Amino acid sequence: xxxxxxxxxxxxxxxxxxxxxxxxxxxxxxxxxxxxxxxxxxxxxxxxxxxxxxxxxxxxxxxxxxxxxxxxxxxxxxxxxxxxxxxxxxxxxxxxxxxxxxxxxxxxxxxxxxxxxxxxxxxxxxxxxxxxxxxxx
Amino acid sequence: xxxxxxxxxxxxxxxxxxxxxxxxxxxxxxxxxxxxxxxxxxxxxxxxxxxxxxxxxxxxxxxxxxxxxxxxxxxxxxxxxxxxxxxxxxxxxxxxxxxxxxxxxxxxxxxxxxxxxxxxxxxxxxxxxxxxxxxxx
DNA sequence: ATAAAACACTTGCAAATAACAAGTTTAAAT
DNA sequence: ATTTAAACTTGTTATTTGCAAGTGTTTTAT
Numbered sequence: 001x002x003x004x005x006x007x008x009x010x011x012x013x014x015x016x017x018x019x020x021x022x023x024x025x026x027x028x029x030x031x032x033x034x035x036x037x038x039x040x041x042x043x044x045x046x047x048x049x050x051x052x053x054x055x056x057x058x059x060x061x062x063x064x065x066x067x068x069x070x071x072x073x074x075x076x077x078x079x080x081x082x083x084x085x086x087x088x089x090x091x092x093x094x095x096x097x098x099x100x101x102x103x104x105x106x107x108x109x110x111x112x113x114x115x116x117x118x119x120x121x122x123x124x125x126x127x128x129x130x131x132x133x134x135x136x137x
Numbered sequence: 138x139x140x141x142x143x144x145x146x147x148x149x150x151x152x153x154x155x156x157x158x159x160x161x162x163x164x165x166x167x168x169x170x171x172x173x174x175x176x177x178x179x180x181x182x183x184x185x186x187x188x189x190x191x192x193x194x195x196x197x198x199x200x201x202x203x204x205x206x207x208x209x210x211x212x213x214x215x216x217x218x219x220x221x222x223x224x225x226x227x228x229x230x231x232x233x234x235x236x237x238x239x240x241x242x243x244x245x246x247x248x249x250x251x252x253x254x255x256x257x258x259x260x261x262x263x264x265x266x267x268x269x270x271x272x273x274x
Numbered sequence: 275a276t277a278a279a280a281c282a283c284t285t286g287c288a289a290a291t292a293a294c295a296a297g298t299t300t301a302a303a304t
Numbered sequence: 305a306t307t308t309a310a311a312c313t314t315g316t317t318a319t320t321t322g323c324a325a326g327t328g329t330t331t332t333a334t
Contacts, residue, residue, distance in 0.1 A: 011248045013240030014168040014233065015186070018161045020243075027159065031151040041311055049152070052293050057312055067243075079301045080310055088243055095235035096151065102228055103150030106157075106204075111148045178282055189322050194283055216281055216330040279332070290321070298313070304306080 020066045021092070025051055025059045033069065033085050034096060035131065040080055068092070085135065093128055157203045158229070162188055162196045170206065170222050171233060172268065177217055205229070222272065230265055 021030060028049055032038040038047065044056055051059075060083060063069045068089040074082045097120055104110045104117050119127040158167060165186055169175035175184065181193055188196075197220060200206045205226040211219045234257055241247045241254050256264040 011246060012168070013237040013244065013247045013249055014164055016240040016244040016247060017236045018164055020240075022161050022164065024155045024159050027151055027155055031149070042309095045311095050293090053312065054294095054314085055292065073301095077302080077310090079303095079308095091239055091242065095232055095239060098232035098235045099154045100150040102232060103153040103157075105228065106225055107150065107153045109148060110150045110153060112150055179280095182282095187322090190283065191285085191323090192321065210330095214281095214331080216332095218282070275334100277332100277334075279330100281330080282328090284327070285325085286323105288321105288323085290319105292317100292319070294315105294317080296314085296316105299311085301308100301310085303308075 021063065021068060023059070025055055026063060029056075029059055029063065030068070030085070030089065030092060031096065033083065033089070034093060034135075037134070039083050039136075040074070041083070042080075063089075090132060090135070093131065094124075097124065097128070158200065158205060160196075162192055163200060166193075166196055166200065167205070167222070167226065167229060168233065170220065170226070171230060171272075174271070176220050176273075177211070178220070179217075200226075227269060227272070230268065234261065234265070 021027065028047070028051070029044060032044055032047055036047075038044060041056065041060070044051065044060075045053065060069065060071065064071050067086055070084050070086055071081050072084075074080045100112060101117070101120055104112050116127070158164065165184070165188070166181060169181055169184055173184070175181060178193065178197070181188065181197075182190065197206065197208065201208050204223055207221050207223055208218050209221075211217045237249060238254070238257055241249050253264070
């Protein structure tokens with residue numbers, strides 16, 4: 001559970017954000033959903049970040065409770081669930097992109113494709129539109 | 138320590154960000170420095186978020202090691218230290234502003250001044266300049 | 275010059291959280 | 305009807321956090 005004690009805290013927008021998605025694993029799940037095309041439980045597990053199954057289940061439940069993702073049966077294969085960003089989740093994109101921009105600037109080892117970072121800096125609105133269109137609905 | 142195991146991880150910009158400032162307390166310290174004019178240890182303690190002294194000391198050391206803040210003696214009062222954002226720290230502002238924008242949109246209880254949020258949405262560059270000018274150098 | 279106060283930590287310990295491994299449940303395919 | 309796959313859940317151990325109290329350095333007061 002992310003920031004259980006202050007779940008209902010309100011007033012400061014930074015603290016509100018932290019209470020909604022403010023831990024490492026939540027950020028990585030949102031990244032997977034937003035930029036990597038991952039949408040199944042096993043894809044998050046296999047992403048290679050080393051998240052434990054109980055923590056993944058807990059974070060997915062938190063994000064769902066906070067209205068950032070939805071969970072439903074996969075119509076193609078009913079034994080598994082399909083996780084998707086809601087509008088509220090997609091609206092985190094400017095923040096995620098700002099973070100990517102910053103990291104690309106300060107981490108020499110970052111691996112953002114040149115085309116991505118160029119477009120992020122020259123035409124962020126179009127980049128965002130393209131990413132949104134790529135999210136299956 | 139924030140994300141000790143993956144301190145030197147590189148490749149993914151989101152994960153890099155998480156390794157540099159990716160926990161609740163680091164975000165709140167950056168918020169204090171960036172928007173609230175706080176720059177002393179005791180001001181972070183007194184901010185009312187309930188951070189423990191050991192955790193604050195640990196996070197300040199992490200942020201300093203990561204080049205996001207600097208620590209020096211206060212020229213006015215040598216018994217205390219002055220914490221400041223570096224350029225690298227100030228460059229987190231777009232991300233922080235994007236987060237504030239999102240929270241204001243989704244948290245009815247948020248308390249961002251109307252003038253701030255209007256300017257954020259209409260003229261973010263100017264808002265940013267004003268905030269930077271307010272940071273004492 | 276010495277003692278007291280302010281400030282920024284540091285340490286020790288109990289409580290909470292996360293990681294790891296193994297087991298359970300539900301639906302699908304055979 | 306049985307087996308397999310997928311998504312958890314549970315139990316245990318390790319790590320991190322929160323809390324209370326103590327320490328070291330610099331400033332202020334006497």
